[in-house]
Amino acid sequence: xxxxxxxxxxxxxxxxxxxPEVALVIGRxxxxxxxxxxxxxxxxxxxxxxxxxxxxxxxxxxxGRDVVDVGVVPTPGLAWLAAERGVPGVMVSASHNxxxxxxxxxxxxxxxxxxxxxxxxxxGEIDRLVALPxxxxxxxxxxxxxxxxxxxxxxxxxxxxxxxxxxxxDHRLRVVCDCGNGAASPLAAKLLARLGxxxxxxxDAPDGVNINAGCGATSPGFVAGEVVAxxxxxxxxFDGDADRMIAVDHEGGVVDGDALLALxxxxxxxxxxxxxxxxxxxxxxxxxxxxALAAVDIGLIETPVGDRFVADALERHGLVLGGEQSGHIVxxxxxxxxxxxxxxxxxxxxxxxxxxxxxxxxxxxxxxxPQELRNVVVAAPDALxxxxxxxxxxxxxxxxxxxxxxxxxxxxxxxxxxxxxVEADSTxxxxxxxxxxxxxxxxxxxxx
Numbered sequence: 001x002x003x004x005x006x007x008x009x010x011x012x013x014x015x016x017x018x019x020p021e022v023a024l025v026i027g028r029x030x031x032x033x034x035x036x037x038x039x040x041x042x043x044x045x046x047x048x049x050x051x052x053x054x055x056x057x058x059x060x061x062x063x064g065r066d067v068v069d070v071g072v073v074p075t076p077g078l079a080w081l082a083a084e085r086g087v088p089g090v091m092v093s094a095s096h097n098x099x100x101x102x103x104x105x106x107x108x109x110x111x112x113x114x115x116x117x118x119x120x121x122x123x124g125e126i127d128r129l130v131a132l133p134x135x136x137x138x139x140x141x142x143x144x145x146x147x148x149x150x151x152x153x154x155x156x157x158x159x160x161x162x163x164x165x166x167x168x169x170d171h172r173l174r175v176v177c178d179c180g181n182g183a184a185s186p187l188a189a190k191l192l193a194r195l196g197x198x199x200x201x202x203x204d205a206p207d208g209v210n211i212n213a214g215c216g217a218t219s220p221g222f223v224a225g226e227v228v229a230x231x232x233x234x235x236x237x238f239d240g241d242a243d244r245m246i247a248v249d250h251e252g253g254v255v256d257g258d259a260l261l262a263l264x265x266x267x268x269x270x271x272x273x274x275x276x277x278x279x280x281x282x283x284x285x286x287x288x289x290x291x292a293l294a295a296v297d298i299g300l301i302e303t304p305v306g307d308r309f310v311a312d313a314l315e316r317h318g319l320v321l322g323g324e325q326s327g328h329i330v331x332x333x334x335x336x337x338x339x340x341x342x343x344x345x346x347x348x349x350x351x352x353x354x355x356x357x358x359x360x361x362x363x364x365x366x367x368x369x370p371q372e373l374r375n376v377v378v379a380a381p382d383a384l385x386x387x388x389x390x391x392x393x394x395x396x397x398x399x400x401x402x403x404x405x406x407x408x409x410x411x412x413x414x415x416x417x418x419x420x421x422v423e424a425d426s427t428x429x430x431x432x433x434x435x436x437x438x439x440x441x442x443x444x445x446x447x448x
Contacts (some may be wrong), residue, residue, distance in 0.1 A: 005119040007306035009105035011094050014048035018102050020055035026104055027059020027090070029125035033118065034088045036109060038066040040081050040153070042073035043092035044183040044241045047208030048102045053092045056104060060090075061145035070153035074183040074242035075105060076339035077157035083111030083336055084156070093183070096218045096239040096326075099209045111336035113308040158187050164334045165345045167195050171352035174198045174232045177344070178223040180216020181206040182240035184341055191341070197348055202226050203237075212239060217246040217327050217340065224252035234351065234358040236344040243307070244327035245340035247347055249359035257327040258289040260343065262365035264321055264329070265298055267350055273320070274298070280313045280322030280330075282306070284373075287406050287423045292366035307338040369405075370430050371423040376438050379446030381411045381418050393440040397422075397433045405429065409437065418445065 003010050003017060010026065012018035031039075039060050043049035049072075057067040070081060075091045082089030089107035097103070106114050106122070114122075177192060177199050179185040185204040192199040202223065203215040215222045217239040227235040227248055234255075235248045247255040261281060268274040278299030281289060285302075293300050301317055303309035307328035314322045314332045323329035328338030335342055351358050384390065390409065398407045405424035412419055418441050422433045 004123060007308060008095060008113075009091075009103045011097065011101055011103035013100055014046070014052065014094075014102040018048075018052065018104070020051055023052045023055035023092075023104065024059040024062075025126055025129050026122075027056040028063050028129055029059075029122045030088070030090065030106055031060050031063035031065045032125050033122045034106075034108075036065065036088050038068060038085075038087045039090055040068045040070060040078065040085060040087055040150075041090045041092070042070045042078045042153075044075075044094075045072055045181060045185065045206035045208065045211050046092075046094070046099050046102055046240070048099075049092050052102055052104070056090060056092065057147055061147055063145070064143040065145040067145060067147045068150045068153070069147065070150050072183055072186060073154050073157070074238075074339070074341060076243050076335055076337050076342065077154060077183075079107050079111040079337045080157050080160060080335065081111075081153050082107045082109060091241070093241040095241050095243065096212055096216070099211045099213070112311060113337070154187060158191050160334075161191060161342055161345060162194055164331075164342060165195065165349045167197065167349055168352045169196075171196075172198075173234075173348060173352055174200070174230075175348060176200050176202060176223055176226045176230060176232045176235035178203040178215055178226070178235065178237035179242075180212050180218075180238050180240055181210040182212065182216065182238060182242060184238045184242040188238075188341070191345075195345070195348075200226070200230060200232065216240065217244050220246045220248055220254050221252075224248040224254070228252045236347065238340040238344070239327070242340045243338045244324075245329065245343040245347075246327045247344075247358065249362065250357060251359060253359060253362075255358060255362045257323050257325045257329060258286045258368070259362045259365055260327070260329055260347065261285070261321070261323050262289055262292050263350065263361055264331075264346065265293065266296070266365060268321060269296065269298060275318055275320045278317065278319055280310050280317070280319055282310065282324050283408055284325050284421065286325065286366075286371055287369040288366045291369075311337055369423045369425060370427045371421065372430050372434060373419060373421045374434055374438060375412065375415070375417045375419055376441050377415075377417045377447075378441060379416070381416055381445065383445055384409070384411045384418055384441075387441075387444045389444050390437070390440050393437055397436055401429065401433060405433065407433065407437070409441070
């Protein structure tokens with residue numbers, strides 16, 4: 001069993017690395033480590049979703065746990081249902097990855113990602129089960145869990161979303177909504193219509209293999225083209241499991257997670273609703289966001305990459321807003337995790353209330369600093385921490401950039417690579433700094 005928990009569950013190539021046999025073992029291990037009689041499960045629209053969900057559910061049931069299947073659902077929707085019902089949740093999804101991948105995300109009975117210690121315990125249980133000729137279940141037919149469907153679960157989540165915003169009655173916004181052929185597809189049109197939003201829905205015809213394929217939050221050029229062609233006010237795009245959202249303005253300009261955080265932070269601050277006058281963002285957030293927040297005395301708590309770290313920091317510091325540049329935005333009063341659909345609704349509400357174009361609001365919120373992230377494929381990424389020459393060069397580059405730039409170097413958690421991010425006030429300075437650091441990384445860690 002080579003698959004392990006990353007920052008967002010267990011992922012692998014479906015039916016190759018992540019097989020039904022693996023999913024079954026994960027289900028059994030989760031049942032043994034999580035103290036619950038019932039689990040709620042769901043999936044996005046990938047072709048492999050029903051197969052892996054069935055195997056996972058079989059593993060849970062084999063350990064005597066009841067399984068409630070809510071069908072196709074966004075990850076944040078499953079998290080909300082888990083919290084509402086007070087039971088753990090299991091989501092079958094690889095989020096923004098291509099359809100050929102899939103994953104398993106485990107959620108606590110509070111609707112949050114599991115602590116590292118619990119994930120390690122589940123990994124240990126997986127290893128023990130794999131080492132046995134056949135894992136021993138609870139024993140006897142009386143101990144087999146029941147498996148039932150719950151088609152109303154998603155409707156409950158939609159009701160929650162609808163009650164989370166208040167649209168101005170007289171707004172006249174036209175919005176293009178790109179569902180990425182993912183989990184938002186079955187519910188976006190009805191939800192937006194209920195809220196009185198004139199929306200044109202695209203990317204809402206999932207066929208099992210077109211999820212995230214040239215559409216959605218990872219390919220905002222698609223919705224940008226649709227917005228411009230249709231003369232819409234702006235567009236919103238979700239990824240495959242709808243836990244992230246990227247917007248585009250009426251000219252097709254991308255409004256990413258950093259700009260969205262700035263917009264929401266200023267709005268909450270102006271309304272006196274920004275708890276402790278601070279937000280949470282990751283180390284990858286643009287320097288322009290930091291400068292914009294500092295200019296109005298809004299604090300910033302910085303975390304590693306991953307919305308689980310954002311959510312943890314929000315809870316720890318008693319804050320209500322956090323997110324990532326990728327479009328994971330967490331509104332802690334309304335959700336336990338990043339919710340792309342909720343973010344889209346909050347943005348529509350904000351623009352409608354302000355009665356100003358999104359392009360104007362985003363430009364006023366923050367000025368982006370040139371930033372580039374480069375993945376450097378190397379032979380020994382695990383040796384980065386001990387590579388003194390690399391860190392000497394990083395320190396030298398940071399010294400040369402001073403307060404006008406920023407450097408971040410870290411090992412990838414998913415591939416044999418080192419990620420090098422540089423920000424500076426000019427693209428020439430970014431390129432020069434990247435060149436210096438990448439050369440040393442390749443020399444010291446072995447160019448692959």
